[in-house]
Amino acid sequence: MTPTRRSHRLTATVFLVAAALLLSACGVTRGGEGEANRRLSMYIPNSPGGGYDLTGRAAARVLEDAELSGRFEVTNVIGAGGTVAMQRLLNEEGVDDLVMSMGLGVVGATYTNDSKARVSQATPIARLIEDQEALIVPKDSPFQTVQDLVDAWKADPSSVTIGGGSSPGGPDFLFPMQLAKTVGIDPKQVKYIVYDGGGPLTSALLGKKIDVGASGPSEFEGQLEDGSLRVLAVSGEERLETVDAPTLKESGIDMTFVNWRGILAPPGISDESRERLVAMFTEMHKTKGWQDAIKRNGWIDSFATGEEFETFLLEQDKRVETTLKELGLA
Amino acid sequence: MDSLNLLMDGFAQALTVQNLFYAVVGVFLGTAVGVLPGIGPAMTLALLLPITYSVGPDSALIMFAGIYYGGMYGGSTTSILLNTPGESSSVVTAIEGNKMAKKGRAAQALATAAIGSFVAGTIGTLLLVLFAPSVAGQVVKLGNPSNFALILLALFAVTAVLGTSRLRGFIALFLGLAIGLVGGQTGQARLTFGNPLLADGIDIVVVAVAIFAIGEALWVAAHLRRRPLDIIPVGQPWMSREDWGRSWKPWLRGTAFGFPFGALPAGGAEIPTFLSYVTERKLAKHPEEFGKGAIEGVAGPEAANNASAAGTLVPLLAIGLPTTATAAIMLLAIQSYGIETGPQLFDTEPDLVWALLASLFIGNTLLLLLNLPLAPLWAKLLQIPRPYLYAGILFFASLGAYSVSFQPFDLALLLVIGLLGLAMRRFGLPVLPLIIGVILGPKLEEQLTTSLQISSGDVSTLWSEPVAVIVYAFIALALVAILASGLRKPKPEAPVEEKEEVSA
Numbered sequence: 001m002t003p004t005r006r007s008h009r010l011t012a013t014v015f016l017v018a019a020a021l022l023l024s025a026c027g028v029t030r031g032g033e034g035e036a037n038r039r040l041s042m043y044i045p046n047s048p049g050g051g052y053d054l055t056g057r058a059a060a061r062v063l064e065d066a067e068l069s070g071r072f073e074v075t076n077v078i079g080a081g082g083t084v085a086m087q088r089l090l091n092e093e094g095v096d097d098l099v100m101s102m103g104l105g106v107v108g109a110t111y112t113n114d115s116k117a118r119v120s121q122a123t124p125i126a127r128l129i130e131d132q133e134a135l136i137v138p139k140d141s142p143f144q145t146v147q148d149l150v151d152a153w154k155a156d157p158s159s160v161t162i163g164g165g166s167s168p169g170g171p172d173f174l175f176p177m178q179l180a181k182t183v184g185i186d187p188k189q190v191k192y193i194v195y196d197g198g199g200p201l202t203s204a205l206l207g208k209k210i211d212v213g214a215s216g217p218s219e220f221e222g223q224l225e226d227g228s229l230r231v232l233a234v235s236g237e238e239r240l241e242t243v244d245a246p247t248l249k250e251s252g253i254d255m256t257f258v259n260w261r262g263i264l265a266p267p268g269i270s271d272e273s274r275e276r277l278v279a280m281f282t283e284m285h286k287t288k289g290w291q292d293a294i295k296r297n298g299w300i301d302s303f304a305t306g307e308e309f310e311t312f313l314l315e316q317d318k319r320v321e322t323t324l325k326e327l328g329l330a
Numbered sequence: 331m332d333s334l335n336l337l338m339d340g341f342a343q344a345l346t347v348q349n350l351f352y353a354v355v356g357v358f359l360g361t362a363v364g365v366l367p368g369i370g371p372a373m374t375l376a377l378l379l380p381i382t383y384s385v386g387p388d389s390a391l392i393m394f395a396g397i398y399y400g401g402m403y404g405g406s407t408t409s410i411l412l413n414t415p416g417e418s419s420s421v422v423t424a425i426e427g428n429k430m431a432k433k434g435r436a437a438q439a440l441a442t443a444a445i446g447s448f449v450a451g452t453i454g455t456l457l458l459v460l461f462a463p464s465v466a467g468q469v470v471k472l473g474n475p476s477n478f479a480l481i482l483l484a485l486f487a488v489t490a491v492l493g494t495s496r497l498r499g500f501i502a503l504f505l506g507l508a509i510g511l512v513g514g515q516t517g518q519a520r521l522t523f524g525n526p527l528l529a530d531g532i533d534i535v536v537v538a539v540a541i542f543a544i545g546e547a548l549w550v551a552a553h554l555r556r557r558p559l560d561i562i563p564v565g566q567p568w569m570s571r572e573d574w575g576r577s578w579k580p581w582l583r584g585t586a587f588g589f590p591f592g593a594l595p596a597g598g599a600e601i602p603t604f605l606s607y608v609t610e611r612k613l614a615k616h617p618e619e620f621g622k623g624a625i626e627g628v629a630g631p632e633a634a635n636n637a638s639a640a641g642t643l644v645p646l647l648a649i650g651l652p653t654t655a656t657a658a659i660m661l662l663a664i665q666s667y668g669i670e671t672g673p674q675l676f677d678t679e680p681d682l683v684w685a686l687l688a689s690l691f692i693g694n695t696l697l698l699l700l701n702l703p704l705a706p707l708w709a710k711l712l713q714i715p716r717p718y719l720y721a722g723i724l725f726f727a728s729l730g731a732y733s734v735s736f737q738p739f740d741l742a743l744l745l746v747i748g749l750l751g752l753a754m755r756r757f758g759l760p761v762l763p764l765i766i767g768v769i770l771g772p773k774l775e776e777q778l779t780t781s782l783q784i785s786s787g788d789v790s791t792l793w794s795e796p797v798a799v800i801v802y803a804f805i806a807l808a809l810v811a812i813l814a815s816g817l818r819k820p821k822p823e824a825p826v827e828e829k830e831e832v833s834a
Contacts, residue, residue, distance in 0.1 A: 047735075
């Protein structure tokens with residue numbers, strides 16, 4: 001009976017592997033030497049389907065398709081909001097064929113998880129995209145503008161319940177905390193409720209279990225379209241095309257906040273290796289494939305490399321640390 | 331009856347050669363990933379997400395739905411045959427299913443799972459067609475206090491499965507709750523011993539595979555020389571009349587549990603499978619067979635997990651609200667076509683929605699056609715000589731634990747918890763309460779903390795919702811009934827039974 005069993009298993013496995021290969025969209029065996037044939041690895045610090053996964057896999061796919069790199073071996077290194085992956089990247093000192101997709105959430109997670117790994121220790125390669133955060137309320141919420149919210153919030157911080165899709169240290173958490181600080185509320189008094197992603201958060205908002213949701217607006221497309229949820233303001237420098245709401249600055253609050261995603265490499269790689277990786281992602285950024293991916297996912301292009309990204313990364317690291325320290329979380 | 335006409339149009343669209351092909355691929359892939367432990371439908375869909383760039387929305391969604399249903403079914407195969415549940419929703423199936431397999435009734439267990447999944451999936455899809463447009467808006471009214479009450483009810487029901495020795499049952503339950511405490515659900519690392527790999531808690535699949543498969547393999551290895559080989563008898567290949575008679579009611583009851591829980595934002599598939607198991611155990615004509623391979627204990631939970639998959643689609647299609655990881659990825663797929671999800675989906679994309687619903691019926695039928703003939707074949711797997719069989723079990727157990735998060739650390743965890751499983755068998759602790767503790771503990775805590783956070787610590791929030799009050803009243807009534815019957819006929823503990831638990 002062993003053959004029967006084995007063949008079933010085998011069929012299943014072969015099928016899966018075949019599907020995976022097919023879908024990682026390579027299939028082409030490229031011969032010869034040279035940059036375009038170098039096999040690379042990519043760590044993704046969360047599970048398949050998550051934000052870093054979508055960004056990372058999209059980038060890997062575009063790089064492969066445009067023949068800017070060889071095949072990518074993409075690995076999801078899951079755990080502790082990205083801290084596990086971050087630590088593993090730092091352990092790979094000097095390895096020059098490895099990159100990791102990451103973003104603001106990973107910066108926060110390294111602090112809240114008491115990890116010694118810091119994003120500032122890795123080699124910055126590129127910032128790829130940005131996502132704005134939005135303040136979202138149910139249709140019949142008493143808040144019509146951000147000012148209404150801020151007034152009620154200042155009068156009694158505990159009267160406003162804010163929900164978000166990320167755990168303490170993540171973007172949905174950092175945004176209301178920094179907002180509170182900007183308008184003069186002690187972040188410690190902010191009532192923040194963690195929901196397990198966009199779905200449960202939507203459900204809490206629709207059921208009016210919480211007053212305000214802090215999250216990226218793309219997860220609420222349907223509800224915003226039919227009017228069951230409203231956006232009070234978005235957090236970026238400029239308005240979003242897709243969302244009919246003012247920015248915080250337009251609403252009289254001097255603050256911007258963006259959730260960003262980018263690419264890091266292990267520490268201790270040579271300058272040439274770094275330049276090579278930067279050049280590769282710069283080329284990728286110019287492809288139509290990448291611009292399509294940005295459009296399809298509703299991201300904002302915010303490509304930056306070199307000095308600019310390095311400075312940005314350090315500034316973000318500092319800002320997150322300050323916020324979390326004030327809250328006693330770092 | 332408007333819905334039915336639209337559904338017929340949906341069938342016309344779903345039955346094109348191309349879409350049928352994607353349905354077959356989806357069902358096949360789904361069954362495969364269900365069989366392979368650790369690789370769940372959510373992960374498969376996420377990895378297949380890029381396919382949405384190259385095929386039309388109807389084909390992609392039809393395939394995804396096939397994977398979802400197939401995965402829900404496929405998980406039962408390894409649960410029954412190898413005692414290695416591939417998904418958290420098929421953990422309960424392993425309890426009776428594997429006992430049936432050991433008695434030479436693997437084919438019947440697989441068949442009742444296949445037919446039960448078909449029945450539940452079909453009824454569930456029918457309910458989805460009839461109710462999705464109207465009821466979905468209601469589910470969001472249930473807040474954390476109601477969810478807390480529902481989970482408390484589930485935990486209360488555990489007392490029914492504590493086994494003959496209450497003390498051992500409670501020990502197992504608290505062991506499970508303790509394992510469930512690991513991790514950082516509250517934002518602070520708890521019981522992680524400074525290890526970030528424990529920060530997200532211990533995955534239920536790792537615990538279940540360790541307790542069931544590793545624990546048993548070690549137990550068998552420890553007794554290999556002392557006990558004669560019990561040969562697994564070769565049973566009948568098909569379900570007998572009696573099997574049918576004992577299966578159909580659990581199928582229906584399982585559906586009744588699964589569908590509403592699937593539709594609830596905090597529902598999922600684990601709680602209904604386990605409620606179904608407890609109910610069947612209470613209602614069974616032969617309760618003494620439970621723990622030794624009762625067909626009801628497979629039929630009910632398997633129906634429940636497929637019905638919950640259908641239930642999940644209610645809020646997804648009707649208000650664009652994903653309640654499980656798999657549903658969240660399906661939503662991503664829909665959105666990647668630029669289709670607006672939400673209450674208007676039924677109006678703006680009727681073709682797509684009804685083709686999807688029709689393909690669910692087709693997918694269910696395909697699943698039955700695929701799996702029923704395979705059941706006797708799968709069952710013969712158990713004829714493999716024991717050393718090879720257990721080597722295979724250990725291999726699949728390790729594969730399953732590893733693929734949960736691709737961390738070698740989980741393999742170490744698997745061994746440690748496997749040793750706990752061995753010790754539990756040695757000391758006659760029932761395994762089910764432990765598994766339930768691991769599943770329910772973190773959920774209960776999450777709902778409680780969120781309720782209290784929202785109310786700023788005001789405990790009265792817990793009975794502020796009507797559903798919660800009804801559930802508490804039900805628990806109180808049940809408690810009174812138990813106490814009353816306990817007073818009337820105090821029955822002594824039956825120590826004889828404990829041997830059975832040991833061999834469990």
